[in-house]
Amino acid sequence: MSYPSRRAALRMTTACTVILGLTAAASAQEAGVDLGQITLGESKREVQTNTATAVTLIDQDEIDDRQPGTIAELIDTVPGVSLVNGSTPQGSGINIRGYGANSTYGTDQKVAVVVDGASVGAEEIYRLGTQLFTDPFLYKSAEVIRGTVGSFEYGSGIIGGVVKLETKDASDFTNGEIGFVGTQTLEFSSNGGGITSSTNLAWKVSDDFEAMLNYTWRDQDLQQSGNGTEIGNSAFTLPSYLVKGRYTFGQNRDQSIALSYTVSNTDESDVPYDTFVTSGGMFGNVDRTVNSRTAALVYAYNPANDLIDLNVTLSYADQEITQEYIAGTSTCDDPSNPCRFQDGFPAGGFGTVNADHRYETTKLTAKNTALFDTGLINHELRTGFELINKKRLNANSAYGGTDKRVALYAIDTMDIGSWTVTPALRYEHSQIDGSTAPYDGNYSNDALMGGLSLRYAFNNGFAVFGSAAYTENLPIIDDLNNDIYMSQSEKSRTFEFGASYAASDVFSSGDSFSVKANLYQTALWDVTSYSARSSTSIDKIETKGLELEASYAMDSGLYVDLNANIVRAEEYGSENTLDDWRGAPADTLQLTLGKKFGEELDLSWEMQGSKRYEGTDAVVAGSVVHNLRATYKPSQGVLRNSQIRFGIENAFDKEYTPRLSTRAAPGRNFKVSIATTF
Template sequence: MAPTSVRGLLLCGAAIIACGPAFGQDSATGTEDPLLLDTIVVDSQREVATDTAVPVTRIDSEEIQDRQAGSVAELLDSVPGVTLVNGSTATGSAINIRGMGAWSGTYGSDQSVLILIDGATVGGEELYRIGTQLYTDPALYKTAEVVRGTVGSFEYGSGVIGGMVQFETADASDFTGGAPGFRARQTLGYDTNGHGRLSSTILAWQPSEDLEFLANYTWRDLGRQEDGDGDDLGAEGTEQPSWLVKGTWHFGAARDQSLTLSYSDTSISERDVPYDQFGTTDFGNVDRDIRSRTAVLSYEWDPASALIDTEVTLSHADQDIESTAIVPGNPLLDADPRYRTTKLTAKNTARFDLGATSHDLVAGIEFSRRDRTDESSAPGGIDDRFALFVVDDIRWRGFTLTPALRYEDQRVEGKGQYADDEYENDALMGGVSLRHEWDNGIAVFGSAAYTEGLPIIDDMANPVYMEQPQKARTYELGASYASADVFGPGDALALKVNLYQSLVWDITAYSNVSKIELSGLEIEAAYSMANGFYADVNAAFAYDEQLSPETATGYWSQEPADQLRVGLGKRFGETYDLKWETVYNFEMDRATTPTDESLVHNVGLTWTPQDGRLAGIELRARVENLLDLDYRQHLATRDAPGRNLKLSLARTF
């Protein structure tokens, strides 16, 4: 898309926001309530978001517990369009969404995948031979949400091409039910492959309805894992303690205000391990100590007025990676990168009617500072940003029109050898989506979006890149269906299909590449019956090309393999939940390093007795790679783990 066309799109979006009343005047019958349909609940393991044009997948607390993921990255690999570069350990893993994100074997991030924890921006630095730096534990969270592509990202950041991952930590009221009292939850777990051990202790206390406090301490360790042939994977074992404290105070005459403070801390110590966390190059071994800390203070005010629903969030994320070379001589091995991101976001949601239209208008402002030390592995500097954003959901007779705009201004100052370098950039970006739903449950939607990734501290060594934002535009088209009593009484079906095409140019994240085209198809489906049977299906198919400069193949090196995932389950009341899942990774020959097809089976059982002495116990057993297949997922630098029996026992007191 030419720049002129892009600016035209953004100006049209701004005009739509400003002219809401005129849009409503198209109604021949005057004001009326928006078309509201009954919510369709599919009783499967995962909800399909058929009520939005945004390609989003939400993993709730029940699925987090059932999957028993050993790392946060591993928790996300069941989402269509998400591919892990390794992933079974907290170190050396990286996330690829729609062919963007991880730079296999070199960097864990390319800045086009945004990661948020309770609103705090974490990880994502382009540190050489180090993963995404998402050092945290799945046990700390109650939800994980993946937004694929650019649409839906303008409220949260710029340069989002692959997608966005949002984690939400647990609250005390999730365990107390919102009533005064004290609850405790203990979880113990064991993995056979690598002899992994887990202990997670949660204490939740509500002295009153207005106050709640939560403390979580999780300890996890994992030894060296083996592949399907019994060979060592090459990933070092780790010991990972994590803890979280969180408190919320509700106040005001109508309890319409709240103040929440949370702090999480994860530490990892490794001794005499390869510097290269991907295991592709032997630079030598190091002693490495990693610490990741995130603090978030948020204020919410939601009075009776529909025009006021305010949220102010102050966050600080601090990641520190200290390495000491076992054999001195290579300065890379002694690099101690530390990066701290402080961010203040204030936004308000106003709900109102204009003519025949109903609006949910979100407007906000954001200030952020990223401060990174200058090291031999990566340049240091300070990146200050200021942003304004506005997103409006406009509903009228089954239509939902959502224009969005974001303006971002940046100032970067170098450190060390780049101490005299300063750069300033700004960008206007945005998009619009349109969705229409009929009363039979069928909906169609489409969107167009444009974003710019402003220069990053990592590119201080290249002055050209520091004055050249990376640009991308994305078109999406899809349809969804949600209905009950489809094939028989008491059943429910939800289905969503999404086509996308992205063009990325003025590329700064990759060497010797200036233009990439990403295109693909994503499918999500869920079905349940009254007798407890359920099914989950998702699939992702991609076709990516490196358009410039011309190469012999035209392949995009980060294109993921096509994948189909099918899960069939049966619930027996509230006591048993049995599920079989198969994952088919298609052969990938559009690559300089092809990978074969693979068919992997996983089986899971959850047992929660409802009466007797064992009432309240939660026993989970899950076997991953049931047939002990020896395979390597495309883009990974190591073989996948072989058969792994995961057991966990939990109880809330």
Template sequence: MKINKMRRALLCSASGMALAVTATVSAAQDPDDGDGFLGLLVLGNNKRDVQTDTATPETVINAAEIQDRQAGSVAELIDSVPGVTLVNAGTPTGAGINIRGYGADGTYGSNQKVQIQLDGATMGSEELYRIGTQLYTDPALFREVSVIRGTVGSYEYGSGVIGGVVNLETIDAADLTEGEIGLSGRQTFEYYGNANTRVSSTILGWQPTENLEFLLNYTYREQGNYTDGDGNEVANTGYELPSYLVKGRYSFGDNANQSLTFSHSQTTSDEKDVPYDAFASIPFGNVDRYTETTTTSLQYAYNPLGNDLVDLTATLSYADQYIEQDEVGSTGSALLNADHRYETTKLTVKNTSLFNAFGAEHNLRAGGEIIRKERLDASSAPGGTDKRFALFAIDEIDFGNGFSLTPAMRYETQDIRSSSDGSYVTAGESFDNSELMGGISARYAFDSGFAVFGSVAYTAGLPILDDFDYATYATYMTQSEKAVTYELGASYDKVGVFSGDDTLRAKVNLWQTRLWDYTSGTDYASVDRVNTEGVEIEASYSHGSGAYVDMNANMSSGEWSYVDGTTADYTRMPANSLGLTVGKKFNDTLDLSWEAVLTKDIRSTPGYAVHNLRATYAIDTGFLKEAELRLGVENIFDKQYTPHLATRAASGRNIKLSLAAAF
């Protein structure tokens, strides 16, 4: 489909969907029957809130939903967000995160177009050849995960962000102690029938005084090879994944207006005799692969009472990923025996100020970053250092009449240097680059609950160490990838729509991105630019009776433009999809829900409909803070399918059982 035809289709679809936001449930249609999959437009969600109060396309997954989804990896946790798709799932090593067609592409598990932040530390933006996203951290460690799609909300996190940002926030001791002095804890056991998966997660929170708290978490996850819908075992999908988190916080000063927070997490993976290619596409050979991911951060915060101009944080973070590989065999392959190490040290200082000026209220976040990346030289991964300095500012301006304006900017400089001789580069060669990037968003809210918004955002991806690996490195080490994204949308948020105790929230977002000076990917030499566009919809409806409905949808398309003047479909876009959840809570004791995930045919990948059931029962023990029994049945009809962009079949029916108790 040509991109101009897709543009018309998206505009028509978005108009129809915006009108349908005020409608009730229609009849669903299975994509397998060959007709359109968007016959169902419904509203609501009692598990995930739609972010209707911002122009930024953001989805927030809270602690309750993290537990409810029973995900095996962070990638699986966020694949229900519109615009997000996975290049494989089921294992941490072979999974990659793709947002709006950028990020994981089947050759590389990640790149800087999708930023991943864990407690302020930057992770997993290296173009590591065929070894997944490098995001091994267990979902049990987090209290909240947010996904920002596109560029407009990314300037305080990094440059070159086109797909989006994944923000991971680890749990706090106060989440368990609720601010009271004493010891609290939570123990969770899980078992998944498909692949014989066993999970144990132990969390202890101790608050010896009002101003001091400590947290310890240890999670062990073990999985065998899973079976697909046809009952065939999918090789090399088993793994062991032990993780731990240590965290402490000390508050001091007048009214405890200062604090120091220390966080340290580590996840290891030890795989034996597995394909080097984690995407299982090319038979390079097998390796024994040990991966150790460590993230450490120390944050100082100062927020004096009565001073709206100062809300300061200074975060020093360190992310270290070590990958040790040994070939199974004796060919002596440099690729299969390569060890990798990526170390990123970052200091971020940020202040938030609230003030009135020029007839408007301002919420100004401004700060700076010093970043040092160091990478070990290895086959397919040239080593070196990438030192950067950045300044950023985001000013949320509220004019008080429903109209708000948010300009944002980021200025970043770079000194990038090769550490060893490569195929083309010599040790010590260095390049200096700098870019100024920015954008602006506007939002107008009506008294009726409707709001309209729009934005334009420009970003530039500075050269990365991988670019030393090209014969044309002298050009590409001085050329930034550039992209501009336009967004336009509307939202609706109202209490008392059909009755006095119901709530409806909905958000429709159209976007268009143009990327040029393309230097990433194995096809860099022939590509002139990339054009992508789409529409994303999130809606939720909840009723006082406990009934709730959730819907999200994504339609998108893209086009390669080559240097010879020809064009072709951009093959990395996610499939058009629709997600629907219908559920009911009974007196805060029982939560039952049904979820359907429907996708449309895209190129050679057939569409599919997968159905999941979930139930949570709160057990009243009389002596525990809480106890919950969870039962999930995923792919209940044992559907055989392979998601678009994936290189292996998805899991068949999987029964998941969890028991959690808190004291």
């Protein structure tokens, strides 16, 4: 899109904003709505004070309110979560507690992403980001579990945490009633001339059967940073759809079968191979298509028996990346450039830029939740069994093979008076078989992992908690070229300690206040995922930090949300070297002030601050960014059954590049959306 076209898009978006704002105000006045009448006192996000696990839940209301363009943008306000870029699906990644994505690979296998029970994501594809190509409009909730102690139900080697995404259901739109409901959302953004359309068709045929379809089309041109400079490689078009259905049957309707299927794909022409940068550089440009498909078939059985609550999930995740180098786009194509190879290939090598990748993960999970008592102890025992088969296509730049795993886990939440004691165990066995000579060996590994969390709740709303956890990251297909790596798992232990408080009528009648602080310390050794900065290898990585979440809401509708994250991390080299850990994020603070006028109007201001980072690898300036949001849900008048949202991100057009990111952040961005139900 040309510069004049972007200006036209900006004018169109601003005009839409003004018109919608005036219409909303007129509708409210026409309906006789008293915007000063308050009925509820609650903030945007509930602090999870009833558990020792460091977990944050983002519900449908917050997803809609934030108007995120990517999954990464949806969870970037969670303490402990940092983004590698984030405003585009390509070249972005999720970092939790210093692990996950980095500027070289989109994943290090220490952050798990789960969609409806399916494990999604690839291994270490060079310079291609997380490849979490999916759209926020497909999901009704996002849950982030930080650290290891709450992760044993979802995999091994999870040090950073787990991102759980749950797709929408038809009953979310029909409110459980029989009938047909459709919704249409249009969203516009000024920075990059973004346009998004999302359509939901939900049908509850009977009490026993429901089905829905979502189709979302999202398009964005090149964005601009705060100083007006175009951010290269920031344009994308992402069509996505979701098909989901559920059938309930059996005696007392105690059984059900649900099927969900999501598809997202992009088709890019003449874009940098290296998705982390803004121009082709030494690797040059490619034509690239990405097809991402996820399917989950779930059988649930929950009879009138406290010992049985069974879920069996068969899931399939398929990610296919096809790319072809465009001749002459690499700086190394210049014969005088020292990076040019003697055979005429660019330094990136056609093996890398012409590589086609495909990852297929099939997983069968059976888990049961049993409730029972043993004397004075109340148990919630979750047990599970998993069969996992991951297949990696042989590529020009990577080795193919299969990774077959068997896992067993048990997690027992025991309530003993004011105490909650939760031991957890996971056993996992892997068998990796290479498919391409000379890396066609066979390797077996297994590990027993576990943890224990303790929580004591006082009668006045206070609680203290602590945990210890140990996990192992078993070898992956990408390590087939190294016999040592293939017989050695990475090992990690984490200790956590914290306190929480939740109460109402704290400072005034009808208010609510909750706060949770969590200290953690993690050590990783037998390191195989990273190369050392100052030594031949890394002996150990240590990270420690403080995560804080707080929320306060008054009966008048005023509310405050606060999140803070402080991290210190170091890597110890094999030659007695000590460096700052390259994955450590900057310290951050987020503050939201808002007011709700009944159920109809929500106005908020959000400040996101990042402290100046000074480390071995980089010095990154601090930044303070302001965001404004307004949500209007008229209950009467011509706009009844509609929702209107307006947001300004980076309101003061701040020019900055966040720590861990490789591209400048977008400048000021006006967003407006209108959703209606029919």
